[in-house]
Amino acid sequence: MAPLVQVEQLEKRFGEVCALNRVSFEVEAGEWIAIMGPSGSGKTTLINILGGLDHPSGGRVVVDGRDISHLGERELTRYRSEKIGFVFQQFHLVPYLTAVENVMLAQYFHSITDEKDAAEALRHVGLGDRLSHVPAQLSGGEQQRVAIARALINHPKLILADEPTGNLDEANEVVILDLFRQLHLAGHTILVVTHSQVIGNLADRRVELEHGHLARISAPPAVLKD
């Protein structure tokens, strides 16, 4: 079976700066990949291209059998709504919408809204009693759980998370990581950009970048993963 994600000789330049230089790797469906590396190594650029938020300068990216490298804005919009679930470090919830409405917003842009489904998704992440709260009334951990429910609501092929625990305290980090672990067990394909060794150890594989180059792909020791 073909891998879910194929990254081949991927390049991204911002003027003279080469953010990604001939990066290649593959991701199988159901895998949990940690993309690691120091700041400025190209992690976020890579995830933006995988998520259809940016275009590569060279190489190609195939997701679910479709080359997204040269898609136009309209096709990328459709790709994002149908294939991708985003989780951001700063949560990025719409401040004037309630928790359930933030989840419904993703449904609205995908197809049709279903408040019951949206509420159920929030119950799954433990926010059944926070449906009508706006982001300002939620803690950081709760906001990130809303973002995870929003990312999952349209059953995406790929969940892309950019430092999902970067803005959380330790207790909330545990909750969020537990959620990611459950998603992984349920068969979701997850790519997480992280500095955290804890997340790196939980993943199936680590894709490590340095100065835009692929430094190594490694699997964490089994003893740490458990």
Place this chain on the structure above:
Amino acid sequence: MFLRILWKLLGASRGRLLLALVALASGAAICSALLNVNLDAEKKLTQEFRTFGANVVIAPKAGDNAALADAGIMDRIAGLHIPQLVAAAPYLYIAANSGTQPVILAGTWFDQVAKMDSWWKVQGKWVSAKENRAECLVGQTAARQLGLSIGSSVELRSGGRNISLSVAGIVTTGGSEDNQILTWLDVAQGLAGFSGKVSLVQLSVSGRSSEIEGVTRQLAAALPGLDVRPVRQIAAAQGTILGRIRGLIFWTIALILILSMFGVLASMAALAMERSKDVGLMKALGGSVGKIMRLFLAEAGALGLLGGTIGFLVGVVLARWIGWRVFNVAISPHLEVLPITVALTVVVALAGALPLRFLGRVRPAEILRGE
């Protein structure tokens, strides 16, 4: 969900949207007031114009100077039941003498003249009661020449007949009446021996130029052998004034709406900056530019609807105030102004929302990175 997000959007930036709403409602109020005034102004002005003299004259055919018309035409005019007819005053002009001085005596119906020429300046009093046949109005020039004053009597002679009239008032019109003595029609007819005859009939007809032309044609058809003609200068002046007022109202509305649009533009430009992060996120979540823009344009449209409706109501009050101040009458509200005001305001709101269209160019990756 569309309406739900729209509702939340409207509540989210209340301050800025309130400013835009005030700009829209203010523009709409003036627009509504002027449109209401415009619809009534023509009617009110036409009524005003009808107090400034005759605008249609019926006389024997041109070239027949000696001919007089039969006074029975007054009954025939009345029998036509013309709704636009404000007043109809017959006139018989005869040459008479006061002592050795010649003077024109005009016989007429004062009750009709009072309706048609209410702007005449009369010192003393109008000749009001038909029963009082011995009274007359004297033009100011004639009064000076004949040495007449209010309360004095004037002896008039014509064709061997004499009458004595008491001067009820001295009239100033700025026209030929200043040189005449005016009395009741039948008194003049009796002095001249022209019983049942008139020189001409002056009519005051309300309405637009086209309506006046219509009444003229109707009268001409009903009164063969007589010359029925509108007083062109008055009709033309009336049309010019109405046209200029209409032009003034149109351009004022256009300017006010443009100013309102600038007010909305300023608010919406600030709003576009505020909303760029939300739009970046919506795009990242798979929102198409069309779907996102529909939300923001619907928001602007809703503001236009609300602003237009509020503006219409305020405009109705404003129009009444303008009506009292300018025309001394109440301008009645015209419901047909509501859809025009609302439609114009919605167009202005959408045009003012132009900055929101730049949100379509927001690049989500840059916004989400915080650039």
